[in-house]
Amino acid sequence: MIRHAYGAFTALLLVLAPVAALAQSGDLIVEKKTFELPSYTTVAGETIKNVKIGWEAAGALNADKSNAILITHFYSDTSHAFGKYAPGDKAPGYWDAIIGPEMAIDTNKYYVLSSDTLVNLNAKQANVVTTGPASINPDTGRPYGMSFPVVSIKDFVRVQKALIDSLGIRKLKAVVGLSMGGLQAYEWAQSYPDSVERIVPVVATATAEPFAIAWLDIWAQPIRLDPKWNNGDYYGKESPLDGLKAALKIVSLQANGWEWARKTFGTAPAEEGKDPAKAYANDFKIDAFLDQAAVARAAFADANHFLYLCKAIQLAAVDPANIKVPAFVLYAPTDQIFAESSILETIQKIAGAGGSVESATLSGPNGHLNAITQIGQAADKITKFLAK
Amino acid sequence: MIRHAYGAFTALLLVLAPVAALAQSGDLIVEKKTFELPSYTTVAGETIKNVKIGWEAAGALNADKSNAILITHFYSDTSHAFGKYAPGDKAPGYWDAIIGPEMAIDTNKYYVLSSDTLVNLNAKQANVVTTGPASINPDTGRPYGMSFPVVSIKDFVRVQKALIDSLGIRKLKAVVGLSMGGLQAYEWAQSYPDSVERIVPVVATATAEPFAIAWLDIWAQPIRLDPKWNNGDYYGKESPLDGLKAALKIVSLQANGWEWARKTFGTAPAEEGKDPAKAYANDFKIDAFLDQAAVARAAFADANHFLYLCKAIQLAAVDPANIKVPAFVLYAPTDQIFAESSILETIQKIAGAGGSVESATLSGPNGHLNAITQIGQAADKITKFLAK
Numbered sequence: 001m002i003r004h005a006y007g008a009f010t011a012l013l014l015v016l017a018p019v020a021a022l023a024q025s026g027d028l029i030v031e032k033k034t035f036e037l038p039s040y041t042t043v044a045g046e047t048i049k050n051v052k053i054g055w056e057a058a059g060a061l062n063a064d065k066s067n068a069i070l071i072t073h074f075y076s077d078t079s080h081a082f083g084k085y086a087p088g089d090k091a092p093g094y095w096d097a098i099i100g101p102e103m104a105i106d107t108n109k110y111y112v113l114s115s116d117t118l119v120n121l122n123a124k125q126a127n128v129v130t131t132g133p134a135s136i137n138p139d140t141g142r143p144y145g146m147s148f149p150v151v152s153i154k155d156f157v158r159v160q161k162a163l164i165d166s167l168g169i170r171k172l173k174a175v176v177g178l179s180m181g182g183l184q185a186y187e188w189a190q191s192y193p194d195s196v197e198r199i200v201p202v203v204a205t206a207t208a209e210p211f212a213i214a215w216l217d218i219w220a221q222p223i224r225l226d227p228k229w230n231n232g233d234y235y236g237k238e239s240p241l242d243g244l245k246a247a248l249k250i251v252s253l254q255a256n257g258w259e260w261a262r263k264t265f266g267t268a269p270a271e272e273g274k275d276p277a278k279a280y281a282n283d284f285k286i287d288a289f290l291d292q293a294a295v296a297r298a299a300f301a302d303a304n305h306f307l308y309l310c311k312a313i314q315l316a317a318v319d320p321a322n323i324k325v326p327a328f329v330l331y332a333p334t335d336q337i338f339a340e341s342s343i344l345e346t347i348q349k350i351a352g353a354g355g356s357v358e359s360a361t362l363s364g365p366n367g368h369l370n371a372i373t374q375i376g377q378a379a380d381k382i383t384k385f386l387a388k
Numbered sequence: 389m390i391r392h393a394y395g396a397f398t399a400l401l402l403v404l405a406p407v408a409a410l411a412q413s414g415d416l417i418v419e420k421k422t423f424e425l426p427s428y429t430t431v432a433g434e435t436i437k438n439v440k441i442g443w444e445a446a447g448a449l450n451a452d453k454s455n456a457i458l459i460t461h462f463y464s465d466t467s468h469a470f471g472k473y474a475p476g477d478k479a480p481g482y483w484d485a486i487i488g489p490e491m492a493i494d495t496n497k498y499y500v501l502s503s504d505t506l507v508n509l510n511a512k513q514a515n516v517v518t519t520g521p522a523s524i525n526p527d528t529g530r531p532y533g534m535s536f537p538v539v540s541i542k543d544f545v546r547v548q549k550a551l552i553d554s555l556g557i558r559k560l561k562a563v564v565g566l567s568m569g570g571l572q573a574y575e576w577a578q579s580y581p582d583s584v585e586r587i588v589p590v591v592a593t594a595t596a597e598p599f600a601i602a603w604l605d606i607w608a609q610p611i612r613l614d615p616k617w618n619n620g621d622y623y624g625k626e627s628p629l630d631g632l633k634a635a636l637k638i639v640s641l642q643a644n645g646w647e648w649a650r651k652t653f654g655t656a657p658a659e660e661g662k663d664p665a666k667a668y669a670n671d672f673k674i675d676a677f678l679d680q681a682a683v684a685r686a687a688f689a690d691a692n693h694f695l696y697l698c699k700a701i702q703l704a705a706v707d708p709a710n711i712k713v714p715a716f717v718l719y720a721p722t723d724q725i726f727a728e729s730s731i732l733e734t735i736q737k738i739a740g741a742g743g744s745v746e747s748a749t750l751s752g753p754n755g756h757l758n759a760i761t762q763i764g765q766a767a768d769k770i771t772k773f774l775a776k
Contacts, residue, residue: 044665150668210674211649214641217675221634225613246609253602258727261599267705277432277703280538280695284702286598287605307668314672315665317655336724339646 028083028100028107030056030093034129035115035163043158046149049138053159054129055079055115058100059107061167068169069105069386070160070196071095071114072177072184074371075309076121076251076297078128079114082107085127095178097376104379105386110173115163117156117180119148119309123302133232133304145304146232152315153180157187161195171195174386178202178371179337180309186318189325199323200382202330203338203362203371206318206346212337215254216310222246223303232304244303245294252293257334257367261286320349326356328385330378332370333361358385416471416488416495418444418481422517423503423551431546434537437526441547442517443467443503446488447495449555456557457493457774458548459483459502460565460572462759463697464509464639464685466516467502470495473515483566485764492767493774498561503551505544505568507536507697511690521620521692533692534620540703541568545575549583559583562774566590566759567725568697574706577713587711588770590718591726591750591759594706594734600725603642604698610634611691620692632691633682640681645722645755649674708737714744716773718766720758721749746773 037051056079061068071081073094082093082100098104105112119132133148164172175188175196182204188196208216223229226243234240269276270288327350331343343359350357360381364374425439444467449456459469461482470481470488486492487500507520521536552560563576563584570592576584596604611617614631622628657664658676715738719731731747738745748769752762 044663146668150665152665208655209646209650210653210655210672211641211644211646213655213672214649214674214678217672217678218638218641221637222610222613225610225630225634227615242613246613249609250606253599253606256599258597258599258730261602262597265598267596267598267601275432276699277538277540280534280699284598284601284605286602290602290605311664311668342646 027087028058029087030058030080030083030085032056032079032085032127032129035166037159037162040155040159040162042149043152043154044150048131048149051118051131051159052129053116053118053131053163054127055113055163056083057111057113058083059109059111061111061169065167065169066171067109067173068111068113068164068167069173070164070175070188071099071112072156072160072175072181072188073114073117074177074179074181075313076248076301078120078122078125079116080127081114082112094372095375098379098382104382105176106383110386115160117184118151118159119305119312121302121305121309122300123305125300128300130305132302132308134235134302143235145235148304148308150311150315151308152312153183153187154191154315156312157184157191160184160188161192164195171197174198174200176200176202176382177204178375179204179368180313182338183208183313183316183318186320186323187316189327190318190322193324196325198326198328198385198388200328200330200385202375203332203335203343203368205338205342206316206320206323206349208314208316209339209342213314215337216314219247219250220307220310222250223306226303229303232307234303240303241298244298244301244306245291247303247306248297248301249290249294252290252297254336255368257336257365257369259334259365260367263365265289320346320355321353323350323353323355323357326385326388327358328382329357329359330362330371331359332367332374333363334370335368337368415475416446417475418446418468418471418473420444420467420473420515420517423554425547425550428543428547428550430537431540431542432538436519436537439506439519439547440517441504441506441519441551442515443501443551444471445499445501446471447497447499449499449557453555453557454559455497455561456499456501456552456555457561458552458563458576459487459493459500460544460548460563460569460576461502461505462565462567462569463701464636464689466508466510466513467504468515469502470500482760483763486767486770492770493564494771498774503548505572506539506547507693507700509690509693509697510688511693513688516688518693520690520696522623522690531623533623536692536696538699538703539696540700541571541575542579542703544700545572545579548572548576549580552583559585562586562588564588564590564770565592566763567592567756568701571596571701571704571706574711575704577715578706578710581712584713586714586716586773586776588716588718588773590763591720591723591731591756593726593730594704594708594711594737596702596704597727597730601702603725604702607635607638608695608698610638611694614691617691620695622691628691629686632689632694633679633686635691635694636685636689637678637682640678640685642724643756645724645753645758647722647753648755651753653677708734708743709741711738711741711743711745714773714776715746716770717745717747718750718759719747720755720762721751722758723756725756
């Protein structure tokens with residue numbers, strides 16, 4: 001279905017959005033590495049042993065280690081924001097349009113790094129290193145399943161801080177991330193204002209809206225409904241693939257937009273000659289497409305990790321008044337996940353509390369996903385904001 | 389859980405929105421009646437025997453039968469748009485705020501009637517009369533299940549036309565409906581321009597957007613995932629209640645809005661002392677509330693009917709250029725189901741083809757449901773439009 005070397009989300013994007021939108025960043029080669037913590041205590045006070053996350057970087061760290069930029073990934077992706085793992089890879093990083101040599105986030109100038117989060121969705125992908133419900137609990141020798149402690153966006157950021165500390169970086173030039181990555185950027189500014197110079201949160205509010213909290217529960221619902229989920233205890237057995245596909249289908253749709261649906265599919269039937277008006281089983285093309293995309297996405301995803309990621313986002317709670325490092329907020333007016341009105345409120349609250357905040361919009365047919373397909377629109381603005 | 393006399397949706401509304409928003413229409417008493425067709429042939433060419441739908445009316449038909457207004461109901465409701473079945477009923481009609489004696493749609497002046505659609509969601513409700521998958525197929529003596537023919541909004545309207553014909557009404561003063569009821573209003577104008585003087589479609593586009601088509605498939609997904617659905621063959625066995633509740637939960641959320649979620653629930657936990665950050669099973673209040681509301685809604689609903697209604701809406705396809713009777717379109721800018729941009733496009737296309745169209749907005753915290761909770765905002769405008 002999809003090439004092993006592909007990032008899970010990039011594979012999806014190649015079908016969800018025009019390939020032309022994904023700029024290629026030449027032969028920027030990145031290597032996946034692993035960062036380990038013998039023990040990590042969560043915000044909620046639980047201890048996890050042998051925490052591992054993957055990370056990758058491009059560019060060179062300067063002498064005083066002051067040129068590092070951290071890219072924080074979104075819900076369904078990984079550390080693979082830029083470059084290729086090998087010259088032959090057809091898998092671009094999801095933000096190759098703005099990260100690379102002489103790009104908006106210039107790897108000739110900055111040391112750009114990105115890490116997999118805890119409970120990363122794509123736990124089955126070869127290049128992903130993460131710790132979550134699918135990991136082996138050293139105390140039992142079996143996967144944690146739902147006994148894995150609840151983690152939050154703040155936990156993701158704390159582990160990233162440990163990674164940054166391990167590299168001897170005392171202050172990041174910037175944290176840049178979209179969607180769930182944007183939540184992490186805000187959390188960096190709140191938790192470690194002395195360790196980050198500026199942030200670029202893209203298509204994200206500072207705190208989870210109650211409406212979004214409810215939507216995340218809707219996303220999770222199909223997995224819990226699948227009998228094979230078995231309260232999370234499915235490792236070594238059949239996994240809740242139908243529930244996982246259904247859950248991913250919701251994400252794919254809500255992350256996209258009206259214009260994309262209309263232009264790409266219209267009201268065409270899934271199969272020529274099988275009119276949806278004639279039989280219940282005759283689908284529309286858009287539905288069949290989203291089903292296929294969900295199959296591709298589910299191949300590398302773990303159902304429990306999906307649930308834990310929903311919870312982590314539900315718990316995002318940064319007070320905009322605490323954002324005192326300069327912020328450049330990008331948003332998409334047609335976003336169905338983080339509504340324009342909510343992001344504008346975040347911006348106003350930062351400014352209202354005396355914070356320095358700029359903003360710009362990303363237009364295009366893809367709603368929330370304009371943060372990837374249309375990120376080039378903000379390239380120059382990002383460059384200027386980083387150079388300030 | 390909820391009083392038997394309550395309309396299914398009204399029961400939900402009493403919890404989803406402030407009760408104060410539901411005006412009471414005194415002691416307007418309505419009687420549920422049944423309209424029967426020995427045989428009906430669908431738009432797709434299938435024949436259904438013994439078609440029955442319920443209907444109710446208020447006011448008196450004048451001598452030349454020129455004062456009739458048809459109210460077409462939305463997805464999850466019934467003909468019970470106004471009045472009470474008995475003086476003691478606590479169940480208001482969903483549009484009591486605008487229908488009744490001396491109300492915007494004045495039953496002292498107009499003969500106002502409303503019918504249950506085919507495949508009505510609330511097939512198990514005592515006062516609902518509908519024909520759909522849960523009905524007995526006269527040829528087999530068993531419920532149709534998924535062998536019931538696909539029906540569309542146009543089929544709903546054709547059966548309504550037969551009802552109107554049976555009453556000797558040659559031309560309706562107006563068709564007024566919200567959401568799925570709005571789709572029916574547009575269809576009336578396209579199919580029977582000589583039989584309706586004007587229409588008031590509320591929170592609806594003329595044709596189903598491809599994006600909405602995909603969302604309707606997301607709504608249906610949990611039912612099909614429930615093993616008890618058994619390809620629609622569950623009559624006389626355990627019904628797919630978990631899938632149905634999950635499906636209804638999506639509808640409840642998508643029909644509401646950001647402001648409602650924030651003001652009503654915020655980020656409160658479902659149970660005091662059970663912090664969602666501490667355990668996966670600790671829910672947020674909004675999620676628990678939506679679960680409870682879904683239980684209430686599912687009590688009267690049939691899962692196959694849910695699926696057939698989704699299909700009927702997916703098939704809605706009125707060309708705005710065909711709307712030649714005057715239209716007054718109401719919409720809610722925060723609507724998550726029928727987006728403002730799409731409704732504005734419908735309005736522009738009607739006007740662009742030379743049609744007569746006016747519009748107004750409904751503001752409030754409830755998104756799509758502002759069409760019920762805030763309908764009073766448009767009362768005077770509706771009165772004036774009907775009197776033209």
